[in-house]
Amino acid sequence: MKYAQEDAVEKATILFWKKGFQGSGMRDIQQALDMRPGSIYARFQNKEGLFKLVVEQYVAHSKEKLQNVADSDTPLLSLREFFKTALINxxxxxYMRQCLLVKSITELELIGDVGKKAVLEGMVLLNNCFANIIEKAIETKELQDTTPVAFAADWLQNQFVGLRAFAILQTDNSAIEKMIDKVLYDLAAQWPSN
Amino acid sequence: MKYAQEDAVEKATILFWKKGFQGSGMRDIQQALDMRPGSIYARFQNKEGLFKLVVEQYVAHSKEKLQNVADSDTPLLSLREFFKTALINxxxxxYMRQCLLVKSITELELIGDVGKKAVLEGMVLLNNCFANIIEKAIETKELQDTTPVAFAADWLQNQFVGLRAFAILQTDNSAIEKMIDKVLYDLAAQWPSN
DNA sequence: GCAAAAATTGAACACTCGTTCAAGTTAACA
DNA sequence: TGTTAACTTGAACGAGTGTTCAATTTTTGC
Incomplete structure (x- = not known):
């Protein structure tokens, strides 16, 4: 039963990822989950409740992958691989090239408070993951210890957002790889003071 | 009459910018333009036709501003100002902090072919503007002449996308300014070869 | 000042939206 | 095997969607 629920959330994730919250109708959801409206509402309360679970599972999954990066012996090299697998597929x-959270942010006003909260909290959580990676990279001397951790974490998250938008429109994979290289150069380059 | 049309498109721009294509209902549009459905359809064909005009006007407006940046004596300094005024308001x-085009890209599948085409062509057009700025900055020696123009233009457009996503969630204006500074540092820094 | 053309109106259309709930099915336990 | 509880079903609801069009008003040109 619990397994079936996770499976359903996974299927819903694909739908929301492809079509967004607003763009995914209850009838699309019913078809994707192979469930009738009554069952869906009994299980997930409503569309937004399902969306909340989707976001939470997405964030948990992303967090896990970013933590693996941080736990690597060479976090920055692992980060490069992480970017590549996320952006080139x-x-x-x-559809996975777009970040589900960022996509949701663009329609934040149309999502209710419950879903909105899940999205924003997810952003903060993933931001912490990026900060962890940077701290670890400082420990392994891949980055200078003068690197401003919190600011660089925001910056890295931004880069990811920009990269994903780029990757959606891009057909040339080598251009994406070069863009990733540039990010890693800049991560080790100069930072604004105070 | 022509003026009234531009005025209507401007009002529609605000709506689409705030709520997206999908999120802006015809009744919202009717209210925003103070027009009845028949008039709207007579003038703009349909919702997508209006959206197309909105995108085209938005692109034309953006292009103009980016061209002013390119025509400046110090394009890079002007670019910094352009970023600041676009992101801090x-x-x-x-709502203006989000790029209307990028916002539209996230719901591209839900927009018809006409609107889709307008969005994608707009992206290409603005990309050219960014390339112009970089070329001019090389001429004024603000950038090295080894800077890979086309790639840097893609990169700059990405940075803008990331910055806008950042600025939406950010309350601290000085953090945004620092992020802009970082972009300008990196623009003059190392680029990946071939 | 008047007729023809252009623009505007708003009620109504067919369809889709998220959601409900009484009825029916399946599972659990004694 | 009978009883209770948990879950599933799908028709139906009211509200919202983009769009149409005959009737009306405004503008245009002579």
């Missing part, structure tokens, strides 16, 4: 999985 | 204009 076969065409049928192209 | 009073709370009631906060």
């Amino acid at each position: 076969p065409d049928e999985l192209r | 009073p709370d009631e204009l906060r």
Whole structure:
């Protein structure tokens, strides 16, 4: 029963990821989950409740992957690999190049308070993950210890956002790789003071 | 008459900018333009036709501002100012921090072919503007002549996307300014080869 | 000042939206 | 095997969607 629920949330994730909150109708959801409206409402309260679970699972999953990066012996090299696998994938999985959270932010006003909260809290959580990676990279001397951790974490998250928007429109994978390289150069480059 | 049309498109721009294509209902549009459905359809064909005009006007407006940056004696300094005015504004204009085109990209599948085309062509057009700025900055020696123009233009556009996503969630204006500074540092820093 | 053309109106259309709930099915336990 | 509880079903609801069009008003040109 619990497994079936996780499975359902996973299927809903694909839908929301592809079509957004607003763009995913209850009838799309019913079809994707192979469930009738009554069951969906009994389980998830409503569309927004399902969306909340989707976001939470998405964040948990992303957090796990970013923590693996941080736990690596060479966090920055792992980060490069993480970016590559997130941004370069076969065409049928192209929708994944967009970050579900960022996509949701663009329609934040149309989502209710429950879903909104889940999205914003997810952003903060992933930001912490980026900060962890930077701290670890300082420990392994991949980055200077003068690197401003909190600011660089915000910056890295931004870069990810920009990269994802780029990757959606891009057909040339080598251009994406070069863009990732640039991010890693700049991460080790100069930071604004105070 | 022509003026009234531009005025209507401007009002529609605010609506689409705030709520997106999908999120802006015809009744919202009717209210915003103070027009009845028949008039709107007579003038703009349909919702998507209006959206197309909105995007085109938005792009034309953005292009103009970016061209002013390129025509400046110090394009990079002007670019900094351009970023600042686009990203730091009073709370009631906060919706403007998001790029209308990028916002539209996230719901591209839900917009028809006409609107989709307008958005994608707009992206290409603005990309050219960014390339112009970089070329001019090389001429004024603000950038090295080894800077890879086309790639740097893509990169700059990405930075703008990331910055705008950052600025929406950010309340601290000085953090945004620092993020802009970082972009300008990196623009003059190392680029990946081939 | 008047007729023809252009623009505007708003009620109504067919369809889709998220959601409900009484009825029916399946599972759990004694 | 009978009883209770948990879950599932799908028709139906009211509100919202983009769009149409005959009737009306305004503008235009002579």
